[in-house]
Amino acid sequence: MWSKSAGEWWANWLKMQSASMQAMSKGASLMTDSYAKMWSVASGQRVKAKEGATPDPRFKDEAWDGNPAYGAMRDAYLIWQKWALGLTDTWKGVNPDVHKRMEFWTSQITDALSPSNYMWTNPVALREGINTGGASLAKGMQNFVNDVSRGRLTQVPADAFTVGKDLAITPGKVVFKNDLIEIIQYTPTTEKVHEIPLLIMPPWLNKFYILDMRPDNSMAKWLVDNGQTVFMMSWRNPDGAMKDYTWDDYMTDGPLAALDEVQKITGAKSINMTGYCLGGILLQSTLSYLTAIGQEKRVNSATFFTTHQDFGDAGDVSVFISEPEVRFLEQLMDISGGYLDGRNMASTFNMLRSNDLIWSYVVNNYLLGKQPPALDLLYWNSDGTRVPKTCHLHLLRNYFLKPNFSKPGYKLKGVPSNIHEIKTDTYTVAANTDHIVPWRGAFHMREMVQSNVRFVLAESGHIAGVVNHPAAKKRGYWTNDNPTTNPDEWFTSSARTAGSWWPDWLAWLEKRGGKMIAPPKMAEALYDAPGKYVLEK
Numbered sequence: 001m002w003s004k005s006a007g008e009w010w011a012n013w014l015k016m017q018s019a020s021m022q023a024m025s026k027g028a029s030l031m032t033d034s035y036a037k038m039w040s041v042a043s044g045q046r047v048k049a050k051e052g053a054t055p056d057p058r059f060k061d062e063a064w065d066g067n068p069a070y071g072a073m074r075d076a077y078l079i080w081q082k083w084a085l086g087l088t089d090t091w092k093g094v095n096p097d098v099h100k101r102m103e104f105w106t107s108q109i110t111d112a113l114s115p116s117n118y119m120w121t122n123p124v125a126l127r128e129g130i131n132t133g134g135a136s137l138a139k140g141m142q143n144f145v146n147d148v149s150r151g152r153l154t155q156v157p158a159d160a161f162t163v164g165k166d167l168a169i170t171p172g173k174v175v176f177k178n179d180l181i182e183i184i185q186y187t188p189t190t191e192k193v194h195e196i197p198l199l200i201m202p203p204w205l206n207k208f209y210i211l212d213m214r215p216d217n218s219m220a221k222w223l224v225d226n227g228q229t230v231f232m233m234s235w236r237n238p239d240g241a242m243k244d245y246t247w248d249d250y251m252t253d254g255p256l257a258a259l260d261e262v263q264k265i266t267g268a269k270s271i272n273m274t275g276y277c278l279g280g281i282l283l284q285s286t287l288s289y290l291t292a293i294g295q296e297k298r299v300n301s302a303t304f305f306t307t308h309q310d311f312g313d314a315g316d317v318s319v320f321i322s323e324p325e326v327r328f329l330e331q332l333m334d335i336s337g338g339y340l341d342g343r344n345m346a347s348t349f350n351m352l353r354s355n356d357l358i359w360s361y362v363v364n365n366y367l368l369g370k371q372p373p374a375l376d377l378l379y380w381n382s383d384g385t386r387v388p389k390t391c392h393l394h395l396l397r398n399y400f401l402k403p404n405f406s407k408p409g410y411k412l413k414g415v416p417s418n419i420h421e422i423k424t425d426t427y428t429v430a431a432n433t434d435h436i437v438p439w440r441g442a443f444h445m446r447e448m449v450q451s452n453v454r455f456v457l458a459e460s461g462h463i464a465g466v467v468n469h470p471a472a473k474k475r476g477y478w479t480n481d482n483p484t485t486n487p488d489e490w491f492t493s494s495a496r497t498a499g500s501w502w503p504d505w506l507a508w509l510e511k512r513g514g515k516m517i518a519p520p521k522m523a524e525a526l527y528d529a530p531g532k533y534v535l536e537k
Contacts, residue, residue, distance in 0.1 A: 058116040058355065063123035070123055073115050081110040097322075104319040111354045117362060125367035132369075139369030152343055153350075153361055155382055160374035163383070164530050167376060168209035170221040172232075173525035174532075176261045180245070180253040182531040183261055184232040185523055186224045194513030196300055197229040197266045197520075201255055203278035204235040205345060207383055207534050210467060211276070213376050217469045219502070226506055228513070229520060231262050233279075237536040238388045243338025247285070247394040248413045255286045259298060265523040270300040272512060276466065277437065280307030281399065284448075287424055288410075288417040296424060301512045303427040303505065305466050306434055309448050310441030311400050316352045317436055321400045326393065333389040340392060342384025349381075352435050377463065406448070422449040427508050429501060431458045431465025432478075443487040454508060455480075456501050457491065470500040477501035 056078075064070050088106050091099035115121035119129070119137075128136045147154050161167050172186035200220075202208040211232070212220040223230050233254065238245065255273070262271055275283030283302060290296045308314065314321060333340050350357040364370050372378075398404040408418040426449060430439035439457055446453045458465035459475035468475055480494035497504070 057360075058114055061124050063127075067123065073121060077113070077115055081114075084110050101319050104316065108351065108354060111359060114355075114359065117359050117367075119367055122363065122367055125363065128368050136367075136369035140366040143365045143369065143371075147365070152346070152382070153358065154365060154372060155357065155361055156372055156375055156378040161376060161379045163207075163209060163534060167214060167380070168212045168530035168534065169215065170212050170218055170224065170529065172529035173522060174234075174527050174529060175265060175523035175525060176258070177526055177531075177533075178253050178257055179242075180236050180250065181258060182234040182236075182526075182533050183258055184234060184529045184531060185265065186220055186230045186232070186529070187522065188229065188519035189225050190227045190519070192516040193227045193229045193519045194510065194515075195268065195517045196270060196272055196512065196514040197231060197262055197268055198223065198272045198274065198509065199231045199233070199255075199258055199262050200274045200276070201233045201258070201279035201283055202235070202276045204250070205278055205385060205387060207380065207385060208232055208234045209530060209534060210380050210463065212530070213380065213467070216471065217467060219467065219469075222469060222502065223506075227516070228506075228509065229266065231258070231265075233258050234531050234533045235385065236533045237342075237385045238339055239386065240337035240339060243333070243389045245388045245391050247391050247398075250391050251282060251286055251289065251412065255282060256289075259286075263298070266520045270298055272301045272303070272509060273299050274303040274305065275307060276305040277307060277462070278395075280304040281395075283307075284419055284422070285405065285412055285417075287422045288419040289412040289415060291421050291423070292412070292415045292417040296422070299424050301425040301427070301509070302422075303429070303509075304442075304445065305429050306431055306437045306462050307428070307442060307445075308399070308437050309444040310438075311403055313438050313441045314400055315434065315436050315438045315441075317348070318400075320348055321396060323401060326396050326401065329396070330389070330393060333392070338389045340387040340389070342386050345387065346382065346384050349436075377467075419448055420450065423451045424449070425512060426451050426453045427505060428453055428455045429458055429466065429505070430455070431461050433460060434462045434465060436462045440487040443490065444485075446483075447485050455490070456504060457494070458501050468500040468502070470502050473499055475500070477504070479504065 059074050064074050084106050085103065088099060088102040091102055119125050125136075143154070170186055172184045174182045175185045176183040200208075200211060202211060212218045215221055220230055220232060235254075236242075255275075259271065259273075262268070273283055273286075275281070283304065284307070287296065287299060287302060290298060329340065332344070361372060364372055398410075404410055406419055408420065409416045410419075411417065426445060428442060428445045430437065430442035432439055434442075443455060446455060457478040458468065459477060460468070464475070476496050476498045477500075478491065478494040478496050480490050482490055482493055484490050
């Protein structure tokens with residue numbers, strides 16, 4: 001595995017030397033620039049180097065440009081950071097997996113060592129300490145102690161929102177419950193609705209209300225207001241008693257149970273189904289199983305939000321997925337009582353964007369002694385769930401480590417299945433800067449199934465690319481009817497539309513929604529939405 005030709009090793013050595021030479025050149029330029037500033041001489045080379053550069057939010061304070069000492073400190077750090085990351089590139093030709101891990105952990109180290117993260121090298125923190133007579137330092141220490149006692153970094157005040165009062169308030173009733181899910185039926189708001197209902201399956205790594213946040217950015221409310229009969233699955237937050245729940249159990253008590261119940265409530269012979277991320281993976285398994293037993297027509301159409309298809313390109317999370325790491329997770333879940341704590345999951349995803357989700361809060365909370373802003377998205381992000389051992393290990397080993405799921409004969413509930421035989425009409429949404437599900441991998445849905453697939457590429461990341469209410473008039477999306485299976489070729493000839501992709505999806509759904517009818521009667525309610533499972537901590 002480690003044997004390489006002399007040419008490859010020579011190329012890698014040249015890359016390392018190139019990174020070092022660039023660092024030396026920039027270091028010399030920095031020294032010249034620093035002396036020039038000391039004598040109040042403008043450096044043309046420095047100005048030119050900054051033209052067209054993306055501003056680094058860590059160094060946005062004017063002191064980083066106005067004070068020669070701070071400017072030199074920043075520039076020296078950035079030169080060193082680029083040099084360190086450049087050295088990892090020498091491993092690309094040796095072992096791509098090792099390279100990806102080296103690059104990730106080098107980024108973690110260099111991000112942590114930024115001068116903006118420390119009191120004595122952060123001009124904003126020093127200024128705040130002087131202006132407040134040290135009160136900001138005392139408050140920052142108090143914030144630090146509080147976070148240590150809670151076992152997590154505070155990204156949003158704990159009392160900023162209340163689920164059922166501020167978030168997840170679209171009117172509805174919980175109409176079904178088993179040991180794994182609750183089903184919410186939302187109250188219709190239009191005189192006529194499409195006869196074919198819509199069942200949405202969110203991921204169980206987070207709570208469902210990412211799709212029902214505030215009214216002005218709730219997908220559930222928007223769909224109901226546009227004539228859809230919407231059912232939402234809400235997953236239970238599992239504990240140690242559920243450690244032996246299998247992938248088949250999740251499919252049986254999740255989408256299959258929900259499918260039975262929605263058809264029973266509405267009388268529909270077929271329904272439209274939607275899966276988000278991990279919910280999309282389970283939806284694909286469900287379609288494969290239904291196809292294998294001859295019941296594929298129970299699902300009229302399938303929509304996938306940011307759902308993996310190419311697990312060989314699992315995005316940044318792949319640095320945490322290898323056989324030794326999975327074995328470690330297995331031991332960790334045994335120690336925890338049979339599940340993976342949601343805080344472990346949150347820490348992992350925070351590391352994927354450490355400057356935004358870790359170090360910016362370290363500076364704000366501890367160095368400046370402030371409270372973080374009340375952002376609904378970050379409140380949802382911190383409201384994590386646990387993951388049962390057996391089901392999670394199955395996912396990691398049969399999807400991420402080995403693509404067993406895509407091989408003909410893969411058994412679901414004991415039945416040999418084949419996802420390549422799925423013929424259900426499909427709508428697939430990916431996000432162009434998604435660091436969890438790379439869009440080019442999601443694009444391979446076109447090759448995975450036999451059905452007609454409409455692929456849409458949304459602007460932004462894993463969450464913001466999906467949760468983008470049309471009223472916000474933000475971002476955009478790309479579409480292309482070219483049947484190519486090459487993602488880059490598809491993108492090159494695609495057309496960008498400004499705004500949310502939701503109307504495009506709605507138009508697609510309406511063509512598969514059947515005739516317009518009076519809203520079906522609400523089923524007998526167990527209790528009001530958002531239910532009880534979503535409130536479990």
